[in-house]
Amino acid sequence: MFSVNHPVLFGLAGVVILYVLGQSIFFTVKAYKRARELEMSKTLLRSIMRGAGVFSIAPAIAIIIGIITLSQFLGLPLPWLRLSVVGALTYELPAATSAATVLGISLTDALTDARSYSTIAWVMTLGSFSGIVIITFFLRKIEKGLLTIKSKDKKWGAIFMDSLFIGMVSAFLGMIFSKVTFGIQGWIPVFVMIFSSLLMLFFGFLVKKKNIVWLENYAMPFSMLGAMAFSIPLTAWIGG
């Protein structure tokens, strides 16, 4: 008898997630050893690792909410797998919705038909393959192209890299303003962003002027968490 929470499904998802966990550990260990060869201090590396860990907590908890959302009709194993590995909720939810709509299935009740479940799992899997396929087979070529740019002019190479980052940040900053014409509620993300920026500047001040060096590693995660906390009274006050 098929169930979206069948033990076999947990087993399959668990094996794939364990593989990805193993890969993460393998790459981290290799990079750590290489960093030591490059004479980077253990103190710095440990501090970077702690910072990355703290940084990941809030987004990871947000991903759990994604699992809860999808689990209502897909059960736990598939959303757990998809959101632990290649996917993000922004891909997985539309992919599942696209397949469910074609099948005429409600997104609020747990699936009972194994073939419908299999169809949705295939759509979610095949629909998100492009990035990993390109990186796996063509990253070396992409890197060679980049090396050519850098070797021709080192200063321009650095500016080129910064421009890529700025492209990403500017697109997301623009998105944060996308609802400002919808009324005062549409400004909530903007105020949250500004609060996060102010916190970042404040932490920067503490690091540079007050010499609280340890804070540098946590300035970003603390700004993010502080701004997320700020959004709660702000939304209650404005009425989101």
Added chain:
Amino acid sequence: MSQYDQKIHLWGRVSGILAIIAFASYPLLVSIYFNAWPYLGALGKGLLGVIPVFYTVGIIEAFTYAPMLGAGGSYLSFVTGNITNLKAPCAINAMKVAKVEPGTPEGEVISTIAIGISSIVTTVILFLGMLLLNTLAPILESPTLAPAFANILPALFGGLAVIFISRNWKIAVGPMVFMLILFIVMPSLADKVSLLVPVGAILAIVLSRFLYKKGKL
């Protein structure tokens, strides 16, 4: 290319191919075990509904993020996912804290370590979250906490913006103003923000090239 760089590509390719097989094995084994092969018509239509956008985004992300994250970071983050909302900002922050530049040997290893640790922490939290789901769900889905999770991207990019704008305000102003106007005029683009990342990047590259040639950078 150093021995490490050569090896990272070998490890990346092998582990990437294995990951692709592992990901495909889930629906395949589900189909075999439950004798539940997908409805082909629905599969085709479902894929048609997502591939045009997802494949475009995937290709764009590969070309945009790979130079930022370095080889090890890219191989890892494209397998572990959640790149825009977690892995890329995490790696960028780590490189900034370590005072190393992306694309250098030091930047490469710091980015890989940050993404590796982020993946491990995320996997553990998701596992614990799944085990404790019945306890956690009412808390995480409570209306009180809802605004905090709804605003995670503004909270994340507010801090990141300070790093990049303070360092490169001359390059940043143009793409930012362009994106602000674009999103205010066309709010529906918010769902397709990934497609606009390379637009912002190209704009920033063209602008910085112009300023660089004029000797203003």
